[in-house]
Structure formats: C-alpha cells, structure tokens
Amino acid sequence: MRKTIGVIAVAAGLLGASSPLFAHHGNATLDANKTLSMKGTVTEWDWSNPHCLLQFDVKNESGQLVHWIGETQNPAEMVSLGWGKTSFKPGDEVTVSLMPVKNGNPFGRITLVVLPDGKTFVTIKEGVTPKYAVGSSGGSKSDNSTKQ
Secondary structure (H helix, E strand, C coil), X not given: CXXXXXXXXXXXXXXXXXXXXXXXXXXXXXXXXXXXXXXXXXXXXXXXXXXXXXXXXXXXXXXXXXXXXXXXXXXXXXXXXXXXXXXXXXXXXXXXXXXXXXXXCCEEEEEEEECCCCCEEECCCCCCCCHHHCCCCCCCCCCCCCCC
C-alpha cells in the first residue's frame, strides 16, 4: 500500500512539473491583432527544437539598433514550408513580418520573411488558418513597415 501511494505521488509530481512545458505554446503573450513589418540585418539563425529563432537588428525611429528575436515552429514544420538550416546567415538583409508580444519587448512570432532578391519564407501553409490567427483582423504596422 505504501509503495502504491509513493508511486502515485511521484506520478502526480511528474505530471505537475510537466505542465509548464505545454504552457509555452500558448499565444496569450502575442498581440494577434497586430503585425509589424521591418527591415533588418540577421545576427543569428538558430535552427533547433522546440522553435527556430531568427535574431536580427533593426534601426528604430531614432536611429538606434534594436535587437529583435523572431520565433517560428520546430525545424520539421519549417522544412515542410521550404525553410532550412542555411536559409539565413549573419549579415543577410531581411524584411520580417511578425506578431509582436503585448509587453512591447522586441520579440514575436514570425509570419513572413522576405530576402532582397524577393525569395519569400512563410510560416503558415496556404489554406490553413493557424490557431493564433483565428478572429484576427489583420492589425497595424510599425513605423518601420514596408509595403509588400
């Protein structure tokens, strides 16, 4: 009996500890009604699980560099959309569209990346509405926006 209670306690503890792992997939921190589009320079392309990260620098309205981090899905998802480990390298000029976080920090979920030669990388399969965009009405663009 004591052993059974111990096993149940350990199992409950493990289940309780694993719930934060699922929580990071929430979209509550994102402003799904807003899309920022900005030109910048890649500083790092992190091709790894659980999410790929594109880090890039953008000049703000006062000319200061702001270091942004844009998140995508995992590499397996991104490969199916045409992205790869060598899609970006430091120094590449990019135009990035993303849904920013609500708190104003330079972080968000990427929806589109365009290279100067016109090559386009999307994060959403055509004809599929992502969960985080349901009910979204498009939104506004930053002062550093570009027409596409």
